[in-house]
Amino acid sequence: MPSKIYSDSHRTMWVSKRLKDSAFGAKRFSDKLSASGENLRLSNDKGKTKAKVDKIKPVVTNDDGEASGLLRKRGTHTSEFIRKSSYTNASPTNSDKRTIRGGKTSNDDGDASGLLGKRGTHKSEFIRKSSYTNACPTRSDKRTSGLLRKRGMPKSEFIRKSSYTNASPTSSYKRTIRGGKTPNDDGDTSGSLRKRGTRKSEFIKKSSYTNASPTSSDKRTIRGGKKLNDDSVVIDDQPKKRKRVIRIDPYDISNKRLDDSIVIDGNTEEKKKDLERKTEMSKNAQFRAIQPSPSILSFVEDNLLGRRRLIELKRAGYNIDLSAPLDNIPFSTSSERERIEENIFRNKLTFFAAAKASSSFPPPSLPEIAFAGRSNVGKSSLLNSLTRQWGVVRTSDKPGLTQTINFFNLETKLCLVDLPGYGFAYAKEEVKDAWEELVKEYVSTRVGLKRVCLLIDTKWGMKPRDHELIDLMERSQTKYQIVLTKTDTVFPVDVARRATQIEESLKAKKSIVQPTMMVSSKSGAGIRSLRTVLAKIARFAKL
Numbered sequence: 001m002p003s004k005i006y007s008d009s010h011r012t013m014w015v016s017k018r019l020k021d022s023a024f025g026a027k028r029f030s031d032k033l034s035a036s037g038e039n040l041r042l043s044n045d046k047g048k049t050k051a052k053v054d055k056i057k058p059v060v061t062n063d064d065g066e067a068s069g070l071l072r073k074r075g076t077h078t079s080e081f082i083r084k085s086s087y088t089n090a091s092p093t094n095s096d097k098r099t100i101r102g103g104k105t106s107n108d109d110g111d112a113s114g115l116l117g118k119r120g121t122h123k124s125e126f127i128r129k130s131s132y133t134n135a136c137p138t139r140s141d142k143r144t145s146g147l148l149r150k151r152g153m154p155k156s157e158f159i160r161k162s163s164y165t166n167a168s169p170t171s172s173y174k175r176t177i178r179g180g181k182t183p184n185d186d187g188d189t190s191g192s193l194r195k196r197g198t199r200k201s202e203f204i205k206k207s208s209y210t211n212a213s214p215t216s217s218d219k220r221t222i223r224g225g226k227k228l229n230d231d232s233v234v235i236d237d238q239p240k241k242r243k244r245v246i247r248i249d250p251y252d253i254s255n256k257r258l259d260d261s262i263v264i265d266g267n268t269e270e271k272k273k274d275l276e277r278k279t280e281m282s283k284n285a286q287f288r289a290i291q292p293s294p295s296i297l298s299f300v301e302d303n304l305l306g307r308r309r310l311i312e313l314k315r316a317g318y319n320i321d322l323s324a325p326l327d328n329i330p331f332s333t334s335s336e337r338e339r340i341e342e343n344i345f346r347n348k349l350t351f352f353a354a355a356k357a358s359s360s361f362p363p364p365s366l367p368e369i370a371f372a373g374r375s376n377v378g379k380s381s382l383l384n385s386l387t388r389q390w391g392v393v394r395t396s397d398k399p400g401l402t403q404t405i406n407f408f409n410l411e412t413k414l415c416l417v418d419l420p421g422y423g424f425a426y427a428k429e430e431v432k433d434a435w436e437e438l439v440k441e442y443v444s445t446r447v448g449l450k451r452v453c454l455l456i457d458t459k460w461g462m463k464p465r466d467h468e469l470i471d472l473m474e475r476s477q478t479k480y481q482i483v484l485t486k487t488d489t490v491f492p493v494d495v496a497r498r499a500t501q502i503e504e505s506l507k508a509k510k511s512i513v514q515p516t517m518m519v520s521s522k523s524g525a526g527i528r529s530l531r532t533v534l535a536k537i538a539r540f541a542k543l
């Protein structure tokens, strides 16, 4: 039976809950129902759950013999039902509350009480009259009753008049209280928030609003200070945190805690780098100050050296991204090659021999022209460019590709020798040293060697290793000529400057052959002039 009572219907649920909570208790209620012979009948019409509570007539007799009704009978006035009802703990509905309030239903102690404002009754009146003080009034009610400041009323006036001292003031109120020196009951000036512009420490010292939770920074200040007031003793026995200042003697290497050596090394390295940068800068400044000789400038102009030629090739429709745009023309015929003015360079270029040691050098049969220089300077590319036979001599953008002395014949007229580069090759030190020794041996001892073209990158100029080789060739009286490569990577004026600079620095040398040649294997600039110079050697050379 009781399980049936606590089923679907909302109203039934309400009744059962109330009863459960009330002094009657669920058990007693079910007992009463069974005693009265009545039953709760619930109907479910087409899915709608509806409790027909009007069928419930739980007229039960209390122990004291009074007749009591749990629900209002139809036709019975609510106020009458409530008045009569001894079930005072049950929460009445809104309309019930209104009736109670409006009907001035007396409680046991005889006070008139209303739980809700009756329709038509002014709220303020209701709140005033109401003894139901626990009900939460709205903001407008609070304003009317004086709990909240009325619109238009100045804050200070409200605070002065207000007896609602327990209300938590807003932060702006707190500031006003503090700033306005509003007296409290005990006459102290109190503010719970720091007024803008007031120092925190000052505020905390002055403040009697000790119950307000201070912020973390406030707490810090409080801890640092000694006392706020009599009640609030602040922990002041904590020692003040002192900033540890470690004095480092950079020259005291005995201090093991500090990695002084690294610091010093770092400093010195930085200083070194700074110095290098400065010297580099001054080198650049020196280079820009060079006034190229008029003959060199006119050579640069005539041969379209520098970036200009590549730009012109681009305008003419050549693909300048290719290594040799002039010779990378689709469907080009051999007649293109025939344009080479020097007949000797029209001959077929063929690989003849490669030597890793002086013992494996081929016997000299033809006048030889060797191409020496640092790794990646463009030696192999120049051989291809001179003959316009791309691919015979292998080239790479990775330094150190050529590792042997390679001999190439131009038919039976001339031998072109591609030397391994020195400098920054990706090879072990011993291997690089062996190459250098081989090159040095070749340039200083080779019979039939008519000229060494010493290739220098126009951008970077001469390096110590180049000078080393020059000194060697000077000692062995080997004829050498400077050839500036990759002239397409710099401005024409810089090509002229570099040539002037080198000529100036080597003008005392005896074995050097002037003038300095300037070429670009990529754009083809200056190649024609170099061909003319080299063809002359081949023409007049005697073995």
Ligand SMILES: Nc1nc2c(ncn2[C@@H]2O[C@H](COP(=O)(O)OP(=O)(O)OP(=O)(O)O)[C@@H](O)[C@H]2O)c(=O)[nH]1
Residues within 6 Å of the ligand: 323, 373, 374, 375, 376, 377, 378, 379, 380, 381, 382, 394, 395, 396, 397, 398, 399, 400, 401, 402, 403, 419, 420, 421, 422, 485, 486, 487, 488, 489, 519, 520, 521, 522, 523
């Ligand atoms: N822009 C430009 N690049 C060039 C020129 N000549 C050569 N190069 C490039 O420079 C790189 C090196 O060229 P190589 O001819 O292999 O140089 P190398 O002196 O023979 O180098 P090693 O064999 O290592 O000694 C290649 O990527 C070439 O394309 C040039 O005149 N202009």
Ligand SMILES: [Mg+2]
Residues within 6 Å of the ligand: 379, 380, 381, 394, 395, 401, 402, 418
């Ligand atoms: Mg090479």
